[in-house]
Amino acid sequence: MINKVSQQDIKRYNWYFWRFFIGCFAFFVIMILLIAFQVFGPLPSFRELENPKSDQASEIMSSDKQVIGKYYIKNRTSVTYKQISPNIINALIATEDTRFYQHSGIDFQRTFSIVLYNLVGKKQGGSTITQQLALNLFSERSRNPFKRVIQKLQEWITAVKIERNYTKEEILTLYLNTVDFGAYNTYGISSAARTYFNSTPDKLTPDQAALLIGMINGPGIYSPINHPENAKNRRNFVLRRMDEEGFLSAGQAEEYKAKPLGLTFSPIDHNDGIATYFRAVLKKEIQKILVDKSIFKPDGTTPYDLDRDGLKIYTTIDATMQQYAEEAQKEYMRKLQAQFNAHWKGISLWKSIPTFKSLLDKGMHRSDRYIALKSQGASDEEIREDFNKPAKMNLFTWRGDIDTLMKPIDSIVYCKMMLRNALMSMDPTTGYIKAWVGGTNFEHFKYDQVKMGTRQVGSTAKPFTYAVAIDDGISPCQQVANEPITITGYGADWSPRSSPSETVPGVITLRTALARSQNWVTAYVMNEVKPQPVADLIKKMGITSNVPPYPSICLGTFDASVFDMTGAYSAFANEGVWTEPTYLLRIEDKNGNVLYNNTPRVVQAMNAQTAYVMTYMLKGVIDEGTGWRLRGTYGLKNPIGGKTGTTNDNSDGWFIGITPQLVTGIWTGCEDRDIHFRSTRLGEGANTALPIFAGYMKRVYANQALGIKKNVDFVPPKSGLSITLDCGAYSQQQKGTNEVEKKLDF
Known part of the structure; x- marks a missing residue:
């Protein structure tokens, strides 16, 4: 009797089990069909699969093929499969998806053996690399459990579609170009290699690759910056997996595990790097070009997004010369600011500068603090009271930023008394701008003084x-x-x-x-x-x-920009031909298709003889005039012309120097013209601007690879000269002419 009942129970339980299993399977099939028919939301179209949206940084390229900056929402730069080290590929597969080359997007064997893998110590996630790519490209992980189940099934279908449209190499490349690596919006293996090791993906060693791949599942908790011990343990786990999967020998894995993290942390930020002012001006220029020239994506209607579409922007800036210009500015402006501070020490600004109160009021009204308080409904009296209460401040100094406690109104005084400076250097024959220093510190003083600002010349x-x-x-x-x-x-x-x-x-x-x-x-x-x-x-x-x-x-009672004045002087050095100062060469999309080519304007401003005679006169400024410090103090003996400039009350100091291969304009002054040196000895362009030119040119001449030669002089016009430059001969000519005129009069 007992055996009979047991057999019936077993049959009943089997029926329940199979009914449950069939029901679950039917439910699963129905869900898959509903998702496939997009009942729960759209799936990526064929076009979207062919052109996945992955916010990609646009890169600014220098003339010497260096990336000098990026525009981005997410700091991501794509690379090709050939540009990725096998160490990265091996680390990824060993850790994230050991059967990557066997499955077609969904690894059912992996799915049903996750528990077993974790029990024996081979920790594996539930998603294949292709599924993770589907999530990275086409959705964001939901926090709602039910929605996450739906999303998971959507990922399965998308993963299968991806596998049908892309090769395994392409999938790996897409994946590594999209993953998040944490610090400073670092996305993609290229940005990660640059940020954490100041390297490129093709040069990463196994331990470096293991560290970066280890971050993928938790860029926060495995951050080598914030949690170095976690990062090291995770790196060593990845190295062990590489050993277990045959990508490294046991000895190699142990050797790499013993190494320190070896970071060269160099985060990329919009305020960091070289040519920060230039990059800001360039961005506005490109956005204007894209609109004015009606440049759209291939569909003909969608505009390009400079921060998301991975454009390549080719410029004329020479990264080395840019670095030299910034170094020369920093070196001398530190000294000049010390002169300025000592010059004003112990002197009342309120008594010496009649407009000082008005300048402070204007500065206060333009400040972010004032605008924020005003938007909150504060009255002028309340705002003024707030500006007179000490608060934490971060101030720029030439020795580095400092955090201090200061009244906001005093911080405005401090900034007003900071000297500003700008430099632009260009090739007079092509119009190509080689260096652009728009100010002293972009993070604190964002106004560009090269092109955006004009001052009396x-x-x-x-x-x-x-x-x-x-x-x-x-x-x-x-x-x-x-x-x-x-x-x-x-x-x-x-x-x-x-x-x-x-x-x-x-x-x-x-x-x-x-x-x-x-x-x-x-x-x-x-x-x-x-x-x-x-x-x-x-x-x-x-x-x-x-x-x-x-x-x-x-x-020089009119105002002009450093950009325009430097461009103007280039005509003297280029046989009278003014070539429009050029900093943008072309714009390409992420696939290398040219979207825009820049063609500079060319004008014959004066004849070649006039230009050559002017170079002779401008060399006189250096040889025997106000620019003599280039020879006497700084030891530059080669052919150089130039002109110093000092405006009323020493408000502006200028120097524009010309050589056959390079024309460089420099301006120095305070934000407000009413604040300035009180003596011409200190405030003249020969003291405030010329020394920066000297520091820059000495660096340029020292680097022969730049091709700027000392022994090159200005070339006379091929047609010869009808104007006499030898003043001794000219005197004799004038004497002879006068004698002839006397005889004729007689």
Whole structure:
């Protein structure tokens, strides 16, 4: 009887089991069908599978083929399979999916043996590499358990589709280009190699590969920066798996386990790296180009996203020269700021600068703190009270950022008293910009002073007036009495001033007048050639700001940018041809298709003879004039021309230097013109700007690989010269001419 009952029970339980199993299987099949018919949400289309969306950083390439920066939401740069070390592939397969090459997206054997694997110590996740890729590319992991089950089934279907559309190599490449590696939005194996080891994926050693692959399942808890012990244990686990799967010998695995992490942590941040100001200006320029030129994706309607679409941006910037420019700025501006601070020490800003209160009010109203408080409904009285309460501040210094306790209003004073500086260096023959330093520290002072800012140009404008005179056939050897002059006929009479200590007495040549930056002789030349031709030439030489045709423009009373002024001087060094300063060459999509090619404008601003004579006059500034420090103090003996510039009250200091291969413009001053050096000795361009040019050029000349040669001089025009540059010969000619005229008069 007992045996009979037991047999019936067994049959009944078997029936329940099979009914449950069949029901579960039917439910599973129905769910798969419902998901396949997209009842629970859309699945990736064929087009999406062919072109998966994976936010990819756009890269900025220098002329010497270095990545000098990126634009991104997620710091991801894709690489090809051939650019990935086998160590990475082996570590990934050994740890994440040992049967990767056997399954077709779903590994059912793996799925049903997960528990067994974990029991024997071979820890395996539930998803294949292809399933993980499906999750990375087309969805985000849900926290809801029911939704996660649905999502898991969706991943299965997508994984199978991926396997049908891609080879195993392509799947591995896609996966490694999309995974998250934690710090500073680092996505993809290329960015991870750069961030953690300052290397590339093809050069990663087994222990380095094991560390990075070990981070995939937990970039937070296995972070080698925040949790180095966890990271090391995880790395060693991956090395053990590589040993077990035959990718490493036991001896090799033990050797790599004994090594330290060996990090070279170099995170990429928008505020870090070289050419930060340039990259910010470039980004706005590219976004404008994409809109203005109606550049869309292949579908013809979707605009490109610079932060997500992995564009390649090729620029003219030379990474080495950029580094030299930034080093030269940092080296000298640290010293100049010390001079400035000592110069103002113990002197009341409120008494010495009448507009100081107004400047502080403007600074306060422009600050993020004021804007935030105002948006919260605070009154002006409450805001002013807040600005007078000490708060934690992070301040820029030339010795590094410091955290301190300071009243916000005092921090504005501190920033107002910080000198700013900008530099641009370009090849005058091609117009290619080689270095761009838009300010002293992008994180703290984001306003670009190369292209975005304009300042009064001072005496750097004088060569434009002399160029018109030379073009009219006047020799630089012509002598003029250096005496006061008043120019009439252009509204109010204009009489320029000349500092007694800097005035060269007597009769001097035009070359000497430019070399010594003499105001009266320059005004005399302006009166001879008239303002309109000078204004016309300035515009032809690329100055985009307003230049009214008044006599005072000969002394630089108009504003211009470092970008425009450097470009203008390039025409002197390039046989009179102005080539538009160029920093963007072309834009490519992530597949290498050219989206935009830049063609710079070219203008014959003056004839070749005039340009050559002007280089002769500008060399006089260095040989015997206001730029003599390049020879005497800094030891640069090669052919160099240039011009210093100092504006009223020493608010702006300029130096623009020219060589046959490089033209470099530099400006120095405070944010507000009312704050400046109180003496010309300290505030003149020869002291505030010229030394940075010297530091930059000495570095450039020392690196012969850059091809900027010391022994190259400006080339005379092929047609010869009709203007005499030898002042001794010119005097004899004038003497002979005068004698002939006397005889004719007789």
